[in-house]
Structures are given as structure tokens and as C-alpha cells.
Amino acid sequence: MKYVAKYVEENENISEPAEFSYAMRVIFRVVLVAFALYLALGIIVDVAVPYIPPAWEDSLAAPIMREVYASGQKSQKFDVVKIQQLLDSLAGLMEGVRRKFYITVIEKDETNALALPGGHIVVYSQLLEKVASENELAMILAHELGHFAARDHLRGLGRSFLFFIVANFALGGQGDSVRQFMNSSGILQNNYSRQQEFAADKYALEMLVKKYGHAGGATDFFKRLAEKEKLPQLVHYLSTHPASDRRVSALNQIVTDNSYAVYNTEPVNWSVGEKPDK
Missing domain, CATH: 1.20.5 (Single alpha-helices involved in coiled-coils or other helix-helix interfaces)
Structure with missing residues (x-):
């Protein structure tokens, strides 16, 4: 069978x-x-x-700045030497921080400024076109210095920071892989928490008072932004910063609590030629 x-x-x-x-x-x-x-x-x-030693941080700056330059050309409309001098004068007021900071102005239609590793502060041309006084620009630069003082520019990378170190040394700080990593990790966005942003504002206000002896110009830039924040060109700024009206309220409260005087601001012309229209 x-x-x-x-x-x-x-x-x-x-x-x-x-x-x-x-x-x-x-x-x-x-x-x-x-x-x-x-x-x-x-x-x-x-x-x-x-x-993290400053030397380690500085070693990370080169690939990041290459990406910055790839995102837009250096602006030729502004006197970077004057802006650098203003930044240097503010940096000299920092307590416990002794390092060189570098200003870079990039031609870009974004109202934003960035604190990046290596002491680099990147300011986009559109922001400078909207600033009306030296005090306003000092407030913005001091805000970025506040992020440096708290090392928010590194904390902002969060868990991506260690991955960046690995990518930087493994890939020699170059190549598409590093660029893709920086894009995905948000290095060029500097997305800080609201708490970090408000703390940097407070730091900047105190530095402004140290430099000028009063708080004039601390809120002027943000007041104008608050009136225009529904405009499309400010979407990027809003994505990386708290609402301007809240920042104005918080800063005004600090001015009141500390009885800071508010006087007239200092006019300035940091443009090559005539100041661009706002």
C-alpha cells in the first residue's frame, strides 16, 4: 500500500x-x-x-559654518566691523566667559540670529534691515550671548550633540553625511525652549543696562515684530522664538521690578551706503 x-x-x-x-x-x-x-x-x-572645553567646541565650528555659508552669501550691505565692535563691547561685560565671539552677516530673507558653536553669531540681513537703533541690535546680540553663557547653543542640540561629535570625527567634518546630519538635528535652527529664550532675554536686558546705563531699546524691536507677526516672512522667527508680545511683557516687568531707567536710544548706521528701507 x-x-x-x-x-x-x-x-x-x-x-x-x-x-x-x-x-x-x-x-x-x-x-x-x-x-x-x-x-x-x-x-x-x-x-x-x-x-565641554572651548577647544572641543571650536573643533565643531568649521563644518557648521560651511553649512551656514552654503545656505546664503555673506552680505555686502552692512559694515561687519562696526557690528563686530559692538559685539566685542558686549562680550567684555560677560561674567565668567572669556572667549572671542565672531559675527557673520548672511544675505537671507529671514528675521533671525543664531548662536553657533565656536563663538559664532550669525545674523541674517533681513533682521538688520528691521533694526532701528544700536540699542536694539545690542539687545539682540546680547540675547545670543546669553545663550552662550548658559551654553544653550550646545544644549539646543540635545541628544544630537553626541551624534554630531561622532559624525564630525568619523567623517572628517565634511561630506554629505555631515550636511544631512546638521539638517536633521536642527543645528541651524537653534530651537530653544521658551524658558531658555526668556532667560536669554533677561540676560540681554541686564547687559543692555550695564552698557548704556538704561533699558532704552530693550523692547522696541519686539514691539514692531508683535505688530507684524502674522506676516509670512516672520513665520521662521516665530518657529524659533516665543511670541513677541509675551517677550515684551516679560521684559517690561523686569524693567519695572528693577526700576530701570528708560532713555533715548543711540542712532547707528552699520550699512555700507544708505541704510536699507525697513
């Missing part, structure tokens, strides 16, 4: 639901461990950032 194997559609010795349940438990544990490591990495970075 010829033996014919019988096809068995089901095997009662194998429990598919049990296998599925086991697989789901494994996946859940892997995800849980990965999430825990992600959080731990964030804590490690947050704790370690204040102790």
Missing part, C-alpha cells in the same frame, strides 16, 4: 497567538530599552555640556 502524506492545515502543538504575543513582548522590550537609552543620553548631554 502506497503511503500518501496527509496535508495538515493546522498543528495543535503550535500556538500562533502565543508566538505573536511573545514577539510583541520582545519588540516592546527593545523599544523600551531604546527609549530609556535615548532619555539617558539626553541627561548625560545636559550634565556634560557645561564641562
